[in-house]
Amino acid sequence: MPFSNQPLCSGRRLPAVHSESGNGPGAGRGKRCAVPGPGPLAEGDPREIDDYRLIGVLGEGGQGVVYLGRAPSGRQVAVKVLHGRMAADPKVRERFLREAEVIRRVAAFCTAKVLDTGIVGDRPYMVSEYIQGPSLQDLVAAEGPRAGGALDRIAVTTLTALAAIHRAGIIHRDFKPRNVIMGPEGPVVIDFGIASVPDHTATHSSVMGTPAYLAPEQLNGEEAGPASDVFGWAATMVYAATGHPAFPGDVSAVVMNAVLNRKPDLAGVPDRLRPLLAAALVKRPEDRPAVTDLLDALTRDEVSRAPGTPRGRGVRPRVRKAVVAVAVAAGLVLGAVWLQEPSPAGPGPAAGGTGGPASFGMPVGRPFTGTADVLTVAAAELAGRPVVLSGGKDRMVRVWDLATGRAVGRPLAGHTDWVWSVAAAELDGRPVAVSGGRDGTVRVWDLATGRPVGRPFTSGAAVLTVAAAELDGRPVVLSGGDDETVRVWDLATGRPVGEPFTGHGEPVFSVVAAELAGRPVVVSGGEDRTVRVWDLATGRAVGEPYAGHTDFVIEVDVAELAGRPVVISGGEDETIQVWDLATRKQVTGPIFGHGRAVHSVEAATLDGRPVLVSGSEDETVRVWDLATGKPIGGPFTGHTDWVWSVGVARLDGRPVALSGGEDETIRVWSLGPPAP
Secondary structure (H helix, E strand, O other), X not given: OOOOOOOOOOOOOOOOOOOXXXXXXXXXXOOXXXXXXXXXXXXXXXXXXXXXXXXXXXXXXXXXXXXXXXXXXXXEEEEEEEOHHHHOOHHHHHHXXXXXXXXXXXXXXXXXXXXXXXXXXXXXXXXXEOOOOOEHHHXXXXXXXXXXXXXXXXXXXXXXXXXHHHHOOOXXXXXXXXXXXXXXXXXXXXXXXXXXXXXXXXXXXOXXXXXXXXXXXXXXXXOXXXXXXXXXXXXXXXXXXXXXXXXXXXXXXXXXXXXXXXXXXXXXXXXXXXXXXXXXXXXXXXXXXXXXXXXXXXXXXXXXOOOOOOOOOOOOHHHHHHHHHHHHHOOOOOOOOOOOOOOOOOOOEOOOOOOOEOOOOOEOOOOEOOOOOEEEEEEEEEOOEEEEEEEEOOOEEEEEEOOOOOXXXXXXXXOOOXXXXXXXXXXXXXXXXXXXXXXXXXXXXXXXXXXXXXXXXXXXXXXXXXXXXXXXXXXXXXXEEOOOEEEEEEOOOOOEOOOOEEXXXXXXXXXXXXXXXXXXXXXXXXXXXXXXXXXXXXXXXXXXXXXXXXXXXXXXXXXXXXXXXXXXXXXXXXXXXEEEOOOOOEEEEEEOOOOOOEXXXXXXXXXXXXXXXXXXXXXXXXXXXXXXXXXXXXXXXXOOOOEEEEEEEEEOOEEEEEEEEOOOOXXXXXXXXXOO
16 A cells, blocks of 8 residues: 555555455455554664654555654654655655645645655655544445445545645545545545655556556546546545445456446445436546535535636536536535426326327326336336336336336345346246346346246356347347356246357347347347357357447347348447348448447337437437438437436337436337327
């Protein structure tokens, strides 16, 4: 660890029970490590630094050693000394002392105050207050996540410390739970500014700090700025609120990939904080709210502008909405804010209450609410009425009445982690739901009774996608996941059918069944940027992969266009592609229009016209003419966060689109007719 201002459990380094990522065996609840004092001085350690007598070792990292010392007045202090190999560079020594003087100007109300600096021999040192107490990392590991007012105080106090650090012209660069000390008078931020000194002596490829809390730009070797500290602060607050890191992983490479490419894991973050932390953890630094925006959201009723920023610029609208939403939810806002949903509507009427059928693109009824972030939706039928299946971060599969938006029965509980995908199927003449989860299982549910059917299918890796199919007259389930394979399961027995299909070099995000030249095939898309086709009976690849996307392929679907089967794919590169299934040639050029990653695509037919419905991180649902790639009407707006999944259903004989999103809602949209 870098310079620390806390006692360790033993010796010079943290024991293995304290995992930096929060994933180690000591993460979560458990017995607190006793911290009666520092470790002993080792042979070769100095016994004094100028006027400061050293009495123990508080910590040691790649940059230097932190000693517990005693000042001439008798006061205990922390004495931080650079390693000799770094101090040998005169530029490093000079920079260390210059930045130490700058740090002394930081307001000391929530940081460890710098008391003195100097050089002994050729090694610079810094003396600061000694803050007695566990780190936030150790406190959460020992006693569990923080909640309520305690969590709010940590968030506000550490943000205030960051604001003071930034005002002094310093970037912390290594904000993490280990660098927040839970002192007797409240949280104190330590180690700010020091990490920037030795970075300039390291090789360009090295990364200083703990990957789970470093911003993407830091991992990419770019210069850190205030937004980098915002990212580290938000990741730290996720750990404080949940006990798990925002970007989990057992090895650094996995964690770094998650920081660069994955959404943060916000499961367990209180609703009042989740939009705020999500906004602060976006990948691009220019899209993150400023520290002042975050503080205002937690303590006031408006979002202030950064100094010198023209009104209406600075924080992107989506981020600004998230900040305001958290300020309201936190209960710290003066005055009242009322958010109105569209008027209730029965089956078919427009949301505006005109009494006639809803026109194309209009919401049908109120959004379905009462769940966590919705990652997947699918249309089904139960007892002759249309229903919607959904799954999400609350680990539940839910069934909703499409006409009323009300939940049908209790949530289907069994998954122990996020439900990434749901699909409707039929088993022995009765409707069932199939779900795949991050817990590595595929589960089957009787829709009439809500009970599980058989035991879960276990793949050993996170299941990111499921689909129903038929092979030799028997129902099967297709799945894809983190193990980079496509698997086939017998729906009735839960047993695997054949060996996994291998060829994708990265996780498989989407699978769908199709037919090619009279034989059943599987189409899959994944993180390796390819779309692949497999013979369902043999598991062999059919032809070469489709290579056209320049980033992850997130979802695939199949349709019929002019009498021939086509594959539709949407991806992280913000495009939709349409391919001829037999020839692998693009039917239309890439379809542009979404301003962010396309998470979901679904084929449909409107008035005999093949169309495509898509959902995106840009918070919109869009409809496209499949033959021309041109949009039909404008985007459907109403979601206030990413649209994860879309579907198509019929309500009272009229086509509707379904969408589920990060804003914890499922919405229904009219598809006409007539379409524009």
